[in-house]
Every structure is written in structure tokens, then in C-alpha cells.
Amino acid sequence: MTDLADTLADEMTARLKDDVLFIETDRSVEETEAFCTRHAPWRSVYRFSNGVTTESFPRSEHVPNPRCLAKLRRFHARIDLSRFAGKRVLDLGFNEGYQSIFMAKYLGCQVDGIEAYQVAVDRTSAIAEFCGAPCKFWVADANSFVAPETYDVILHCGLLYHLHDVWSAVKNSCRSLKPGGEVLLETTSYEGADKFDCKFMNWHAKGNHNYWALSPETIRYLFAEFGCTEGREVDSFEVGALAGTGMKRTMMWFRKPA
Template sequence: MKHYFEHYEPLWEELTGSRLEEWKDVLSPLLEEAFTPENNGNLPRWQPALEAIFKLPKSDTYTLNASAIAVHSDSTSESAREQLKTHLKGLMPWRKGPFDIEGVFIDTEWHSDWKWDRVQPHLSSLEGKKVLDIGCGSGYHIWRMMGEGACFAVGVDPSLLFMSQFLVMKHFIGDSVPAYFLPLTLEQLPVINKAEEFDTVFSMGVLYHRRSPIDHLLDLRKHMKPGGELVLETLVVPETYGQLLVPADRYAQMNNVWFLPSVPELIRWMEKCGYKNVRCVDLDQTSIEEQRATEWMDWKSLEDFLDPNDPSRTIEGYPAPLRAVVLANK
């Protein structure tokens, strides 16, 4: 999988001379392990689509601060566009977006732009900031962060399919935008004593998947500069439900949901972990318009996971997905 390592050369150059220079020695063997067929047998299946896309020229223009992350070239023909669409479909399902790649609109399962519209107005300025996005998915929000003026962004997600989707956009946009994807977990990231490199750390849609949410909050804090900002977006339960929901089995058909706190309980967790100025800035009920099946993710989606007779509840009888955005400082 040597081809994948080539995409990290600009990252190693970016880290040289920074307080995160030690990352290279630690991350290289972790990436090598992540790319082995033993760890993900699907990687060879996606490789032909990726290699065909990597042969295409970089785009003339790109847009990072609009609803759809877009790349465009005046020279792209209709036949080339149809071939590109075929290759992009080889990387399905596309869950987080949307994207517009040389005129091919990828209508992803999630309207990730709606989430960004709820988060962005409450952020401290990202201009010139270094940001870390944990559980970054296909990297949609990384590109939006760069569109807000971030000078350096690292996304972390163990999914090699998400990595492949990110690398598609990285190919067309080029290395002039210093955004990178690590197919790892937060726990695998090296913690370098007193490096504290990142101004803003994002964890969106991750906390409820962690068996130990407290450890997750503490691990996030280790990568933040003093005074840095944490942006936490997660599922919660209404205060009327109680303090905490621990699903007996599945939640909205997800089998890896562990803890859904109320907002006051979540704030207590964060304060217990040493965060300051903890505040909930948005509370939003997920709609079947925001998360739905599309041409690019044609499996079951949120509508199938809600009680058909009472959409305020999941098919398991729990409160339907309610998402909170909570900001805090180190």
C-alpha cells in the first residue's frame, strides 16, 4: 500500500520543526499497520476507483465555505463526468457531505452542512488556528474549517472508506490546503509532553460511541492548548427523560451506543474533567430531512429507525435523536 503513504509526505513536511515533529516517527508504523489487508480487507476493493480518480487532473477552482464542498474545472467533458461518477459510486456509501466534484453532486445521507450551520455561529474564530477533528468521517467538516481560515487541520477516523473519500477531495484540491486525514483513533494519537498543539478540537458524533465517555473527554483535553476551545456535538436525552440513558441493546438500530446523558449531566461530566466555561449553544431534534437514504447511500436511514406510529421515539421506544452542541475551554 505504498501509494497511500505518498499522501502523507506533505504532512511530515508540515510537522517538521513544529512541536508535533515526533508524530512522524510514531504515526508511520501505525499507518502502515492500518493499510494492511488484515486490518481492512475492503481496501483493495476501493483501490481501483481511487487509482482511476488519482489519474485525473487537479481542479482549477475549489469552494470550501459553501454548503457543498465543490471542485471545478472548465475542461471536464460530459463523458469524463460520467466516468467520474462511476468511480465515485465505487466508494459508496457516502454518509457525510454534500460534495460537488467536477459537476457530480454527491447527495450524502447526512446534510452535514446543516450541522455546520448550527455549530459555526458559536465558534471562536478559526482564522489562523490549528484544528483537530476527532471522528471526522469523510472530512466534510475539515474542509469547512479550512474555509473558515484554519491554517492546519488534522482529521482522525479509523474508517478507511472515509479516508478514501477524503483523499478524493484532497486530490482535486491539492496540497496547498494543509488538511490531512489519519485513519486512526483518538487513543492512538501520540500525546507529546507540553506540545498542546491545537487551538480548537472538535468531537462531533463520537461521545455516545465511547464505552468510557469520561476518558474520551480527558483524551480530547490532552491535545488542546491552554485556553483552547472544545467543540463537542453529541446525542443527548431530554431533561424530562432523566439524567442518563443506557440502551439495553440498540439505539435507533445502532448497536454501539453506550451513554446518552441529559445536557446538565453532560456539562457536569465536562466540568469534572477540568473544562471551563462549559455551555450548551444548540439543541436540535434530528429530522428525516437531515438524515435520509439517497442515491449515494441507498440503505436504511433515520426514517426506518423511528417508531412509525410515533416519530418522537425510536423503534426501541427511546426518545428520538436529540443532538446538543456544547463548547468549553481548557
């Protein structure tokens, strides 16, 4: 890497080390506290340079995520995120916007994000504006959304197993990539006796929006089928809720050849 690239890679490592989103801001403490109060309860941790943190405000009981940048940190340890500087990014299922805001604010990416509900779009758009991150969010169905050859990078984190039409979702993601574009995927996977075994997980976490935990080999096959012929598993780990089930959280990288 060049000296500039080395510097940017080191900066990304420093910004990701605590797994929370640090926001440099010139807004006052009073203004920031009022903002955090207005948008509570929070699912993730934002820490502002003026000392205010969302940790001091009510936390959502719905899937709280105190380590919201852990996935980006794990990816960065294996796939240098600094190479995405200035790229056009799609964040599928952006949640509370932390990955989108990080990529826009600190890598200068042009970030679009889709979610299933207008309330999520409105709230996250307000958070991004307050943080000074020029992101665009809107409501769309990740099963069917497609923007042919538009994006350099797609963040597909924590979403695949929530989608009822995985075949179409993967096809549309691959179609939305520019030639040479890359996908960072994190999902629940299952490894059974056969490399293509999958597990129906509708029961998991008492949710009726959890569908299939696919095997890593099945995921690789799907992405290759739709043009992302370069791909590999970059990380895999158990979490408490999955212990003993044969399921893991798996992180994968894919690329559509130029």
C-alpha cells in the same frame, strides 16, 4: 469585529447557508465526474463550481447526510467560526471529511482528522486532495487518542455516543487542547427526571455501536473535570428518530482557560 473579520464572518455565513459543501475548482467537468464515479456511493453532498454535484451519483445507504454542513452552520450562528481562521484543528470521527475540508479550504486551518478504519482514511484523503484542502487523516481510536496541548479547536460532532469509554475520550480531548482551546461538541443527549440521568441507547437505529446518551449536565461535568471549565449548551433539537424518547441532538461549546 474589524472590517476584515466582518467580511470573513459574512463569507462563512454564505458558504454554510445551504448545508452542503461548495468547492471552487479549476478541474474539468470530465475529471470531476470521473472522480465522483470512482468514489461513489456518496454519503454527503459536494457541489463543485464547474456544475458537477455528488447528488448526481449513487448515494450510500449507510447513514446518508445530504445536509453535511448543518452542524457547522448551527455553530456559526452562535459562535462565529471566522475566529478560528488559521488555527490548528482536530476533527474527531471525520466521516466523509466535509467539516475538515471546509475548515482547511475556507478558514486556512491546519486540520488533522482521525477515524477508526483505514478505508475511510484513504477515501477521505483522496477527496481532500481533489478539493485542494491540505488535511491530514489517519486511523486512531477516539477513546484513547491524545496529543497533549496540540490543538486550538476540536470538532467532536456525532461521535461521543459511539464511544464505549466516554470518561477517557473526554479526558484525552481536553488534554489535546492548547490553553485557550475550544471544543465544538454535537451529540445525542438525554434529559430525564434527574439532571445527571443518562440513557443506554444500544438499540437505537439497530446499531451495536451506540452507547450512552448523556445528559447535558453530565457532559458539562465531564469536560469541567478535565479542565474545560468554561462551557454551555448552544442548541438543542429533536429529530424524527428520537421523537418521544427523551433524547435530542445537543450542541455544546467548551473552552480550556488560557
